Amino acid sequence: MQIGIVGLPNSTKTTIFNALTHSQEITAVTSSGKIEVHTAIVDVPDIRVDELSKLFKPEKTTYARVQYNDVAGLKIGSGRDGSLSGELLNIISQSDALLHVVRAFEDDRIPHPEGNVDAVRDLSALDFEFLISDLQIVERRLDRLTHDLDRKGTYPERSVDQAEHDVLIKIKEGLEEETPIRRLEFSPAEEKITRGFQFLTAKPALVALNVGDEGSDNPADFPIDQGRSDVVCLHGALEMEIAQLDKDDAELFMAEYGITEPGLNRMIRLNYELLGLQSFFTVGEDEVRAWTIPQGATAVEAAGAIHSDLARGFIRAEVVSYQDLIDAGSLGEVKKLGKTRLEGKDYIVQDGDILNIRFNI
Numbered sequence: 001m002q003i004g005i006v007g008l009p010n011s012t013k014t015t016i017f018n019a020l021t022h023s024q025e026i027t028a029v030t031s032s033g034k035i036e037v038h039t040a041i042v043d044v045p046d047i048r049v050d051e052l053s054k055l056f057k058p059e060k061t062t063y064a065r066v067q068y069n070d071v072a073g074l075k076i077g078s079g080r081d082g083s084l085s086g087e088l089l090n091i092i093s094q095s096d097a098l099l100h101v102v103r104a105f106e107d108d109r110i111p112h113p114e115g116n117v118d119a120v121r122d123l124s125a126l127d128f129e130f131l132i133s134d135l136q137i138v139e140r141r142l143d144r145l146t147h148d149l150d151r152k153g154t155y156p157e158r159s160v161d162q163a164e165h166d167v168l169i170k171i172k173e174g175l176e177e178e179t180p181i182r183r184l185e186f187s188p189a190e191e192k193i194t195r196g197f198q199f200l201t202a203k204p205a206l207v208a209l210n211v212g213d214e215g216s217d218n219p220a221d222f223p224i225d226q227g228r229s230d231v232v233c234l235h236g237a238l239e240m241e242i243a244q245l246d247k248d249d250a251e252l253f254m255a256e257y258g259i260t261e262p263g264l265n266r267m268i269r270l271n272y273e274l275l276g277l278q279s280f281f282t283v284g285e286d287e288v289r290a291w292t293i294p295q296g297a298t299a300v301e302a303a304g305a306i307h308s309d310l311a312r313g314f315i316r317a318e319v320v321s322y323q324d325l326i327d328a329g330s331l332g333e334v335k336k337l338g339k340t341r342l343e344g345k346d347y348i349v350q351d352g353d354i355l356n357i358r359f360n361i
């Protein structure tokens with residue numbers, strides 16, 4: 001699962017990327033303008049994994065992971081002119097979700113491509129570019145489909161083309177009213193048709209407002225349409241500094257600034273949820289591990305996330321809820337309390353379930 005970091009030049013994308021990845025890519029007042037992608041795999045912070053790890057003291061602790069791509073070289077202003085390059089759009093369209101970084105702090109040393117700081121304007125400018133890009137794709141495809149439907153009479157794929165045509169009209173009407181595709185409602189059949197297009201405004205998107213050192217932590221303080229985007233506030237430069245300290249120093253630093261949890265951790269978790277993902281855990285003395293499955297996945301799908309053999313030979317899943325295990329203090333104790341369940345293939349795994357797959361191959 002990949003998250004593309006997008007935003008205007010100097011919106012502090014690379015700063016956020018560095019904070020995420022504990023790395024030190026170059027942040028710069030003037031970027032080269034060349035299209036470059038930096039990629040990193042990031043652990044999804046999860047206090048439940050920390051607690052389980054304390055309980056089992058395993059040799060290895062493994063968090064869920066997501067990939068972030070810092071996409072540099074976005075050379076647009078707020079011109080609303082559909083000027084994103086094809087190469088860039090192509091890179092962005094391969095992401096499963098977007099992290100839209102917006103600058104919301106003043107600093108005279110850092111030039112803004114539009115001359116002044118206006119987070120709401122910048123956000124809608126880039127949203128608009130994505131909308132235009134989707135609209136162009138829709139119109140091009142519609143031209144083709146209309147052409148075929150008008151001229152070809154009866155032909156084998158006519159009903160398929162007609163269905164695609166109808167969905168695209170619906171999307172076109174939405175986009176023309178500046179509604180991103182993710183806010184439109186589709187039947188499962190329609191959904192399936194749209195998927196192949198990799199539309200930019202169909203991707204789940206999270207807005208990261210970099211509020212600088214002093215800015216508010218409350219997204220409600222910014223006049224952003226909360227229905228349209230999920231928003232988190234970050235102190236970009238501080239987060240990057242914290243990420244580059246070792247654990248003890250980071251804790252001291254955070255205490256000094258009155259930070260209980262880096263906003264970044266919250267942001268990563270939100271991204272994970274926005275991707276429609278959740279975690280289940282496996283526990284033991286060798287490893288405590290978070291595994292990633294889509295929300296709504298079944299026990300046999302969860303088994304398959306661990307290994308295809310476990311799905312193939314699946315018999316039953318022993319399930320304990322995270323909270324029951326923590327309350328009981330050990331697997332033995334939780335069993336005595338009768339809180340271990342045996343579930344079949346179709347059991348819908350809940351976020352935070354601890355699974356032990358019984359299988360036979």
Ligand SMILES: Nc1nc2c(ncn2[C@@H]2O[C@H](COP(=O)(O)OP(=O)(O)O)[C@@H](O)[C@H]2O)c(=O)[nH]1
Binds near residue numbers: 007008029211236
């Ligand atoms: N004052 C201040 N400057 C920041 C903050 N976060 C990032 N910057 C600076 O903003 C500039 C642009 O950041 P960068 O991450 O390179 O932006 P990008 O072009 O979107 O990748 C750099 O000089 C950063 O050091 C912040 O929270 N406060």
Ligand SMILES: [Mg+2]
Binds near residue numbers: 026028031072
């Ligand atoms: Mg950059």
